[in-house]
Amino acid sequence: MSKVRVATIWLDGCSGCHMSFLDMDERLIELAELIDVVYSPYVDAKEFPTNVDLTIVEGALSTDHDLKMIKKIRKNSKKILALGDCAITGNISALKNLFGTEAVLKKGYFDLVDFNESGEYPSKMVPKLLDKVIPLNEAVDIDFFVPGCPTPADAIYEVIKGILENREVDISKLTRFGK
Amino acid sequence: MIKDKVRVKTFKIDDVAVTGRSDSTILEVAKEHGIHIPTLCYLEGLSCVGACRMCIVEIKGSSKLIPSCTAKIKEDMEVITNSSRLIKHRKMILSMIFAERTHTCSVCVSNGHCELQSQATDIGLEHSLVPYIHKGFDVDASHKEYVYDPNRCILCTRCVRVCSEVEGAHALDILGRGISAKIIHDMDEPWSTSESCTSCGKCVQVCPTGALFEKGASATEMVKKKSIVTNLIQARKNK
Numbered sequence: 001m002s003k004v005r006v007a008t009i010w011l012d013g014c015s016g017c018h019m020s021f022l023d024m025d026e027r028l029i030e031l032a033e034l035i036d037v038v039y040s041p042y043v044d045a046k047e048f049p050t051n052v053d054l055t056i057v058e059g060a061l062s063t064d065h066d067l068k069m070i071k072k073i074r075k076n077s078k079k080i081l082a083l084g085d086c087a088i089t090g091n092i093s094a095l096k097n098l099f100g101t102e103a104v105l106k107k108g109y110f111d112l113v114d115f116n117e118s119g120e121y122p123s124k125m126v127p128k129l130l131d132k133v134i135p136l137n138e139a140v141d142i143d144f145f146v147p148g149c150p151t152p153a154d155a156i157y158e159v160i161k162g163i164l165e166n167r168e169v170d171i172s173k174l175t176r177f178g179k
Numbered sequence: 180m181i182k183d184k185v186r187v188k189t190f191k192i193d194d195v196a197v198t199g200r201s202d203s204t205i206l207e208v209a210k211e212h213g214i215h216i217p218t219l220c221y222l223e224g225l226s227c228v229g230a231c232r233m234c235i236v237e238i239k240g241s242s243k244l245i246p247s248c249t250a251k252i253k254e255d256m257e258v259i260t261n262s263s264r265l266i267k268h269r270k271m272i273l274s275m276i277f278a279e280r281t282h283t284c285s286v287c288v289s290n291g292h293c294e295l296q297s298q299a300t301d302i303g304l305e306h307s308l309v310p311y312i313h314k315g316f317d318v319d320a321s322h323k324e325y326v327y328d329p330n331r332c333i334l335c336t337r338c339v340r341v342c343s344e345v346e347g348a349h350a351l352d353i354l355g356r357g358i359s360a361k362i363i364h365d366m367d368e369p370w371s372t373s374e375s376c377t378s379c380g381k382c383v384q385v386c387p388t389g390a391l392f393e394k395g396a397s398a399t400e401m402v403k404k405k406s407i408v409t410n411l412i413q414a415r416k417n418k
Contacts, residue, residue: 135307146305
């Protein structure tokens with residue numbers, strides 16, 4: 001039986017959900033028998049591949065790059081799993097929305113710095129911040145939602161197993177917003 | 180005015196035959212018979228305002244959904260509390276409450292002890308069905324013991340009602356309408372300068388979310404003690 005092609009990506013989040021993924025410990029060996037990780041911070045693939053069965057996305061959409069990536073992921077993946085509160089609600093990243101992008105850039109590049117030679121916000125090499133940080137489902141259709149901050153390893157394991165076995169998992173027993 | 184005599188009425192909730200005093204609400208009778216209807220703005224002992232709409236029920240023969248906390252019982256009515264239609268509407272109600280303000284559970288002092296968060300878990304809402312608005316409000320941390328964060332307020336008005344009906348101070352009220360509505364002290368003054376606030380803290384204890392909390396309390400310490408208020412109300416009734 002061919003292995004399921006799984007990608008994981010870390011957008012605007014703290015990587016805590018990816019750490020929780022690793023916290024599955026020895027269960028990772030069991031999953032490795034069933035899945036191929038074809039793109040992830042854990043592996044060294046540079047380009048997001050085509051024909052992915054499941055993409056697990058951590059983090060909110062904060063920049064034009066995030067938006068471009070999630071659209072590419074949607075195009076290239078059969079299923080998308082939004083992992084953690086940032087991907088589902090915006091979470092910490094979206095607290096910026098209370099003040100606005102301009103205020104955050106000003107604080108970061110002018111108010112709290114000793115010097116800023118150009119006197120401008122960086123515009124090259126770094127992606128442009130969106131006006132508002134948004135959860136994934138406000139940009140593309142999402143197939144699975146697994147909240148948590150970070151999502152507990154047990155919940156990640158049960159959900160991935162459920163998806164692989166094509167059965168529904170009641171995630172409310174395993175995790176919740178803020179957990 | 181001569182009051183109507185209180186009688187007993189018989190009707191059905193989820194096909195179970197129940198009886199209640201004729202001046203009872205559907206929610207009260209359901210509670211007496213151990214039938215669970217989810218609530219948020221309701222608090223036993225305080226007046227019922229039907230603000231959150233989580234306790235909506237269906238009445239057979241009517242296409243409308245009505246809040247069970249304010250609807251009085253009627254003879255022979257048939258109430259449904261848990262249909263797929265109700266769950267769908269409750270999910271939308273919760274989504275709108277979450278989307279209206281900024282409930283970032285992971286950095287909330289009420290994380291793990293929040294009634295809004297628990298409702299989402301109970302009903303299986305794992306993402307908001309409507310886009311987040313993130314309207315920003317200033318936090319009032321002027322009081323020496325308590326903090327009010329309107330960004331986490333669900334406008335249930337429990338704090339307003341407990342202050343008015345139990346403490347008797349009516350230091351709190353609502354300013355504005357719709358999405359701009361917020362709880363104010365006196366004439367929208369900083370909490371610390373409120374002359375009518377007695378600093379009793381009842382508002383903090385009945386708040387279902389992290390909108391009102393004790394200064395310096397950690398997420399494990401800030402467990403609301405709303406039973407203190409309901410016990411107090413009961414004790415006064417028994418006098």
